[in-house]
Amino acid sequence: MFSSKTSLLLSLCASYAAAFTPPARLDIPLLLSPGGRPMMGVGMSTQTQNFNFTLTTSLGYTVVAGKGCQECSNTNLYDLSLSPSAKSLSGKPAVSLGDGGFQGSLIKENCKLYTSNGSSWPYPNQTIIVADNQSQGSPFTQSISGLLGLGTLKNPTDSAGFSASFDDGLYGQYYIRNPDASNFTFGLDLKPSPVIPGNGSDLTLGPNAKSLADGNVGTLHWLQPDQSAYQADKVQWKSVQTSITSGYLANNTQPDLTVQLDGWAAKIGSNNVAVTDPILVNVDPYYPGIYMPMSEARLIHDAISGSQQTQQSTIPGQTNSWIVPCDTQLQFTVVISQQRFTVDQSVLIVHQGDGTCLSIIEGFTDSSVTQYIFGQNFISQLYVIFNIPKSGISSVGFAPRTVSSTASRDIGAIVGGTVGGVAGVVALGLLAFYLIRRRQDNTFFKRAAEIEEEHKVASTVEPYTFGAASPSLPNPYAAGAGYASPPASAHAPLLGMHDAGAAPPPTYEEASESGLPSPRGYPRDAKMGYYTDRRETMMSGVAGGSGSGGSPPVSPDRSAFTGSSIV
């Protein structure tokens, strides 16, 4: 009696616990919109209306441009009157995003995301803003009809009488449909953005980028990251910051997926600058570049001789870029827990098409802004995983990619400083030489083609673990790693590092005076010190470049997903 009841209970419990099977991964292809943003296919309503949406982690709502939006040009508009499933709600939310803003009404509607094999992932009962108007710089134009908000809405947001909470977004609704699920996880596998800093309120595309419209710019690995795309043992997780009270956006749009990373270093020719304080970063593919407080962006560009600040921007009115020599050698390394992720000039320096080049590291013109945004170009150099649990704090994982990590490190060593400005044929020639040396002749052509392809997106990443590969090398961020005195500025200790390597550049006397000889390589070899005259130190000679610096063209790979094939 007793025991049969117990076993019944146990089996009930067992079947309850087994009821939720973690979902299989869905691959959601991202194409490039004619205006330069990543976009995906979204269907709305039980009588399906299809749209291209772009994506952002800065907002938690889904937004679609409605029929009434006169400023929303050259794109399909959502028609509420044709939808039997839409239910109007009260509220007139006004939202700002980047340099734009929009306002609209609220509805509940059923949506679905289209996946790469033609199936779809339904997300019904979604609270949606139907935009009735938008200002310049807003996304709803040039084939983009909506915005998939990947923010969590975990911090309730108030905007114009509408109070949104977790259950209004994708994740809250997912947990309502799947009460036994505990995590919602997705991975972002992006290619670089063709957008360059420009003058107008629309995004400016780099030369050659026009032909990339509809090209594949990556995949959203939905419900599960793609374990084959990154090195699972090297994921560095960061919890999102739950109570940021100041930043770069008004209260109602503060990104709720903002994480704190551990600082950055930039190597400009043979000069180095770094910020060793934690930095608050919003990782958002909505933005193409890398954005930082003005003083810190200036620090990097001051060290590039011949650089000149310009109004040109990818968030017009909010950030500024710099014109830089096209042969600038620049590496930007972000420290995330035990790992460094480095992006070099092949991503950081873009051509304007008139013989001049721009940096995609931009500074916020509002000097009170203390935060960073790492956009598509940065994300394209690693793999980013977002986890939004049912309860508890969301987290963002950063991992080196798998496929290309070995290849890219090898390639980087050989052609890293060369491939950028040289034609692809020459690059292939170098690869050929290299690969033949490595006796990989049998698969040479296949490999060379693959690596050439990979190199375009990944060769600039050299993530590695402090101390693991080279135990003798100091962690420059560790306490007591050779700092003689605390930084001069409490806010952002601006650390001048210099490199008195085996072949010091001739203009480097002052560095040699204070520096001890050190082994080759960056940044392990760097002798660090503080300089009262930052400019003098950092502006000292820029070592001769090798003529690189070009942004390699992204292949105009036409993928299977097109608007017309979506039904």
Ligand SMILES: *[C@@H]1O[C@H](CO)[C@@H](O)[C@H](O)[C@H]1NC(C)=O
């Ligand atoms: C697409 O992939 C999903 C998940 O892998 C699968 O369940 C579905 O049956 C596939 N659909 C088609 C049309 O192949």
Ligand SMILES: *[C@@H]1O[C@H](CO)[C@@H](O)[C@H](O)[C@H]1NC(C)=O
């Ligand atoms: C949208 O329209 C409302 C009035 O309906 C106006 O107050 C608001 O400023 C407009 N917003 C934009 C971004 O144009």
Ligand SMILES: *[C@@H]1O[C@H](CO)[C@@H](O)[C@H](O)[C@H]1NC(C)=O
């Ligand atoms: C729809 O979402 C709301 C929360 O926004 C929730 O209260 C309601 O139960 C949901 N309805 C269904 C049918 O899931």
Ligand SMILES: *[C@@H]1O[C@H](CO)[C@@H](O)[C@H](O)[C@H]1NC(C)=O
């Ligand atoms: C998912 O949730 C479980 C239980 O809360 C946790 O142990 C696990 O680490 C989570 N997975 C991810 C990818 O965060």
Ligand SMILES: *[C@@H]1O[C@H](CO)[C@@H](O)[C@H](O)[C@H]1NC(C)=O
């Ligand atoms: C942007 O403006 C600057 C000066 O304001 C000008 O030199 C440059 O040519 C302009 N670029 C484009 C693409 O219009």
Ligand SMILES: *[C@@H]1O[C@H](CO)[C@@H](O)[C@H](O)[C@H]1NC(C)=O
């Ligand atoms: C956010 O709101 C708080 C109080 O509601 C206010 O003190 C703070 O200044 C606001 N911050 C911004 C950036 O608007």
Ligand SMILES: *[C@@H]1O[C@H](CO)[C@@H](O)[C@H](O)[C@H]1NC(C)=O
């Ligand atoms: C999506 O964008 C492409 C242009 O890149 C366009 O041809 C297509 O019609 C759009 N699809 C929808 C459903 O808006």
